[in-house]
Amino acid sequence: MFTRFEAAGAWQSLNSGSAEMDALMRALGDAPWEGQVQRVREWYAPHLERLYDSAPVRAGDLLQLEKIAGQFADRSSFLTEMALDPPQATGDLSGEPYLDEDYLVLSTVHSAKGQEWEAVHILNVADGNFPSEFSTGRADLVEEERRLLYVAMTRAKSELHIIAPLKYYIASQSRMGDRHVYGAKSRFMTQPVLKCMEPVTYGDARETEEIPHGKPQVDVAGALRKMWM
Numbered sequence: 001m002f003t004r005f006e007a008a009g010a011w012q013s014l015n016s017g018s019a020e021m022d023a024l025m026r027a028l029g030d031a032p033w034e035g036q037v038q039r040v041r042e043w044y045a046p047h048l049e050r051l052y053d054s055a056p057v058r059a060g061d062l063l064q065l066e067k068i069a070g071q072f073a074d075r076s077s078f079l080t081e082m083a084l085d086p087p088q089a090t091g092d093l094s095g096e097p098y099l100d101e102d103y104l105v106l107s108t109v110h111s112a113k114g115q116e117w118e119a120v121h122i123l124n125v126a127d128g129n130f131p132s133e134f135s136t137g138r139a140d141l142v143e144e145e146r147r148l149l150y151v152a153m154t155r156a157k158s159e160l161h162i163i164a165p166l167k168y169y170i171a172s173q174s175r176m177g178d179r180h181v182y183g184a185k186s187r188f189m190t191q192p193v194l195k196c197m198e199p200v201t202y203g204d205a206r207e208t209e210e211i212p213h214g215k216p217q218v219d220v221a222g223a224l225r226k227m228w229m
Contacts, residue, residue: 037069109152120156127184
């Protein structure tokens with residue numbers, strides 16, 4: 001039970017926080033859109049540390065949200081973009097409980113904003129997908145693709161699996177073709193980023209064996225000469 005002095009201190013703190021928020025809302029009403037999200041984030045920072053154990057991670061999300069907000073001309077267009085789910089997604093009544101908790105959720109990166117899962121698998125983290133081949137012509141679009149990958153990676157609570165194909169199969173090719181091309185590693189997977197990860201290769205273990213140095217085991221030149229003689 002609170003003592004009289006503790007209760008008085010809590011009430012004074014609550015009133016002070018309400019007054020600060022009221023002043024912030026009034027200031028935002030008269031201020032231009034540029035910089036509004038930054039002011040809200042800075043006001044919320046001490047409350048974030050008080051309310052959540054994972055405050056640094058959540059603070060990073062808010063910083064990215066501030067950068068995304070800077071791409072919109074006004075508050076209305078920004079909020080429209082952020083409102084990805086229909087009202088019934090959060091306002092409907094609870095349905096029957098799931099007895100089997102072992103299930104898979106398929107999501108786009110845009111729809112994953114604000115979500116969290118224990119384990120996240122991100123597919124096709126290669127150039128052409130991250131960043132998209134349609135965004136590589138402009139620096140600002142490449143930067144937006146980097147932020148999208150950040151959103152996808154930070155949805156994981158415990159496990160994060162980033163999957164990049166080693167080869168792409170090609171259906172239509174000449175008879176002497178190789179039937180595949182090698183995948184290009186995403187430009188976002190820099191050496192400092194890769195040092196934080198554990199590389200794992202799936203498939204036939206023979207593909208990961210190192211080729212011994214020394215005399216080649218196949219006479220490529222001789223085989224090519226026989227093809228044209």
